[in-house]
Amino acid sequence: MMPFTQDVSVFYATIYGGIAIGILFDAYRALKGNFKIINYLSLIFDAVFWFFVTLMVFITINAIENFDLRYYHFAALFIGFILYYKTISKFVLLGLDKTIHFSTQTSKKTVLCMVSILDNLYYVIIYSLHLLFDIIFYIPSIFFTSKKKLRKKYASIIKTKKRV
Structure with missing residues (x-):
């Protein structure tokens, strides 16, 4: 048999378990x-x-009494929950709402910013590759085509000079 003071301390500890359930x-x-x-x-x-x-009730009862369950544990859990719910629940709920809202808005803005950066980076890469392919394929093609046309033009001029 436990002394009364130990029963009272167990009762108060179980009230804290009820407060933890209220926070949850x-x-x-x-x-x-x-x-x-959800x-x-x-x-x-x-x-x-x-x-x-x-799980929280079992952890509370195990930590306090090693699963020596008594009727006043349930009463203390209920009292702890009601005390929490009637006193600071509004403030905790408001704080949690603001925290969740802030974190979701920050996450949305971060994702949108990253998408914008990646979108711009995509165009930078695509246009850079386009320029690279132009440099590799198109500019030499222009050079060789103009060289051939110049040869044909000067070849006809040279042939006419040789006939004269």
Whole structure:
């Protein structure tokens, strides 16, 4: 049998577990509010959320009592969740919403900037290759073609001079 003071400390520690569950709940609400895919796949994400809540309860009970489960653990978890939800949940949810919104907007701007740079780089590479092929193939072709035309022109002039 545990002394009463140890039971009280276990009760308070389990209240902190309820607060942690409240933080997890607000994180889930913030994700659900900012990403539409979570609303579409609500059943799957709800199951994942409850899996993590169950895992957190087991971790809390194991860390505090080595799985010596008592009725007041559930009461303390509930009290911790309600205390958190009624006091600072609004502020944490607002902070999480702003953080998620800021990170998604920053990610979008970063991706758009990278796409713009890559698009411009694509044109720089394509036009550089075009210029390179012009230099390699077209300019010598012009040179040799004009050389042949000049030979023909001067050949006819030379032939007319020889006849005279």
